Amino acid sequence: MSRKREKYLTFEESNPYGFRRPSIKIDPDKDNDVFLVRRDFAESIVKEILEYISAGQPFSIVIDGAPGIGKTHLLRFIEKKVSSKCKTLYVKVPDSFPKKGYLDLHESIIFKIGEDKLKNLFLRTRDLTSFINGTQSRSKAKTEFTCTLLGILMDKINERNWSVFYSFITGNKISRTEARELGLPRERITEQDAVDFLGDVAEALSKLEGKPLLLLVDEMDHFDALLTKREEILALQHAIRGLFEKNFSKIFAFTGRAQERIFMSDPTVARRITFSKTIEEYTPEELRLFLKEQIKYFRLENFDPTQSIKKIEGIPEHITIDSYPFTEEALEMIVQKTIEAKEKGSLQNLRPQEPMELAMRTVFHGYRCKKPYLDTSAVEVSLQ
8 A cells, every 4th residue: 555645845945955944953053043933932031131231230030941941042042132232151061070069160151251351351450450449249258359369460470370370260279389379378269269250250351341241051950960969059059149149140041950959949049030931841833833943954846855865975974854854744743753752751841852853863764774855654763
């Protein structure tokens, strides 16, 4: 019995290869306009943020949701939309913690600022007493620590000393001799010193850039997974509480469980949150639209399907979800199988991650079998 002919997705525009390529990309580092399905949700957050920026008010925002629900895409979307109004720093919490806590995040933030930028920042301000006098805030310890660092740089700056100094302020341990020679108070910066130092740097960087600083911290749930001891969690909470007291804007992204355990369980932090947003579970129709937007190439009636094989033949590392055209029925089967998995209890939430993974398995099957396009039979094999 022959299979029913499946319809192909067709669009008006096409590129020279016979495929239509929508502008939406799945990689948030390449194209941040990924919230076609939930653009109203994303733009409502951006609108609130811009209102705070226009009013000159620092803010603290928490975004939570299930793994794979779109927190990273939302942060990248925000970063792109507000970058003309503020200096943005997007960082991810590392997935390993050699320093055992907040200092690992601190190092990532310092690296994101950049050694050259930080060095220029200090050299531009080393002889400006207004920098010290003009960065008063709620934390008194901060100014004292920064004054110590500035004094060292004024008296002893050279390339070797800067290298040691930079290692120190990123949270690495230096030798006792190096600390003594530079006049540093200790061999490793403490978490409180790191928080105070970042508060100073944020204000100085804002002055240098001529616009406020916005720190976006992604993957905060890594802390929940890797910090298991109570004293580690308490130390992290203390550092985060100090960070919230600093006079610059910040957005944190969590899974719901990590937010409760690390963040919201601290009432001091909770009171300082400007607003909190939850990325809800996707509806079946949202999943369907999301998946169709991510598959960038679709077969046209007048196209030779063998071209999709030739484009990637011999270079499997270049295979992406857009490497082959899908039929409408194949896309619908992927969505339905995801919904069935949720109904059977093997998935907690409907989210883009599962249909995307199934689509990629289907693409790899198509590559191995040299299929000219992907239909429901290809999806069925990928489910086995």
